[in-house]
Amino acid sequence: MRWTLATVAVLTTISAPSFADTFRFTAIPDEDQSRLVERFSRVADYLADELGVEVEYVPVKSYGAAVTAFRNDQVQLAWFGGLSGVQARRLVPDSVALAQGAEDAEFTSYFIAHDSTGLAPNEDELPDAVQDMTFTFGAKTSTSGRLMPEHFLRQRFGEAPDDIFSRVGFSGDHTRTIALVEAGTYDLGAVNYSVWDAAVEEGRVDTDKVQVVWTTPSYPDYQWTLRGDADERFGDGFTANLRQALLDMEDPQLLESFPRSGFIPADNAMYAPIEDVAEDLGLVR
Structure with missing residues (x-):
C-alpha cells in the first residue's frame, strides 16, 4: 500500500510513538517552513515508492526540536546539519549517517x-x-x-x-x-x-x-542520519535499502528540496572534525 502525508501542523511535542508501519522523517528548519513542507512532501512520496512503506514528513520548529524528535523516536530519519547530526547520534546509540549531499563533503x-x-x-x-x-x-x-x-x-x-x-x-x-x-x-x-x-x-x-x-574554508556538513533500530522495526535490509534509495535520488525537483546535485555515501567518522570543533566551543559534551 502506498500512502504519504505531509504534516501541516508544526511538531512541538507529541506522545511516544505507538506505530511501527509509518516511517517518519524530519529536516532541520534552515529555511522558510512553508517551502520546506512543500519540498519534503515530494521526498516522502519518493521514499514511499522506493521502500514500500508508509512515509510521513514531520516539520519541526527548530534545530533543537529536530534532535529531540529523533531522540524520542518521533522520527526515525532526519536531514541534519553537521552539528545537529553529531548531537543526535550521541543521544541515540547505534544511529548512523547514511548519505550526504555531493556538496556536503566540502561545504x-x-x-x-x-x-x-x-x-x-x-x-x-x-x-x-x-x-x-x-x-x-x-x-x-x-x-x-x-x-x-x-x-x-x-x-x-x-x-x-x-x-x-x-x-x-x-x-x-x-x-x-x-x-x-x-x-x-x-x-x-x-x-x-x-x-x-x-x-x-x-x-x-x-x-x-x-x-x-x-x-570560509570547507568542512563536512549536512547528512541523512537513521536510528539504529530501523531494521528491527521495518525489516531486515531496510537500512541498506534506504541508503540506496537516497543515493539513487536523481529527480531534479527532489534534489532541489535540499538543494543538492545528488547524494553520496556517508558515515559517522566523516563528522569527527565537526564534533571536535563543537567540543572546543562547548556545544556538545
Whole structure:
C-alpha cells in the first residue's frame, strides 16, 4: 500500500510513538517552513515508492526540536546539519549517517555584508574593519550558520564573537539572516552558501544592498542520519535499502528540496572534525 502525508501542523511535542508501519522523517528548519513542507512532501512520496512503506514528513520548529524528535523516536530519519547530526547520534546509540549531499563533503559558509559597511569581497580573510560592526549568526546550533563561522572568527581574531563585534544576534535560519543583513538590521551575517546561491538565482536577494565578502574554508556538513533500530522495526535490509534509495535520488525537483546535485555515501567518522570543533566551543559534551 502506498500512502504519504505531509504534516501541516508544526511538531512541538507529541506522545511516544505507538506505530511501527509509518516511517517518519524530519529536516532541520534552515529555511522558510512553508517551502520546506512543500519540498519534503515530494521526498516522502519518493521514499514511499522506493521502500514500500508508509512515509510521513514531520516539520519541526527548530534545530533543537529536530534532535529531540529523533531522540524520542518521533522520527526515525532526519536531514541534519553537521552539528545537529553529531548531537543526535550521541543521544541515540547505534544511529548512523547514511548519505550526504555531493556538496556536503566540502561545504562552506558565506560572510555577507550590507553595502553601507563599505566592505569589498576578500578571498584571503575577513578584514580588520569588521571589528565593532554588528553581526548575526543563523540558528544557535547551525553548523554553517554558527558553529563553523564562529570557529573561523576565533581563528582569525583570537577572540569570541561578543568581543569582536559591537552586537551579536541569532536570526534562527539562513533566510532570515539574509533578510536582516539586506535590511541593514545587522552589518554582517553568516549563511549557508547553498541557501544564498539559491536565493540569488531566484531573485530573492537585492545584491545592490548585500553581498558576499568572504567564503570560509570547507568542512563536512549536512547528512541523512537513521536510528539504529530501523531494521528491527521495518525489516531486515531496510537500512541498506534506504541508503540506496537516497543515493539513487536523481529527480531534479527532489534534489532541489535540499538543494543538492545528488547524494553520496556517508558515515559517522566523516563528522569527527565537526564534533571536535563543537567540543572546543562547548556545544556538545
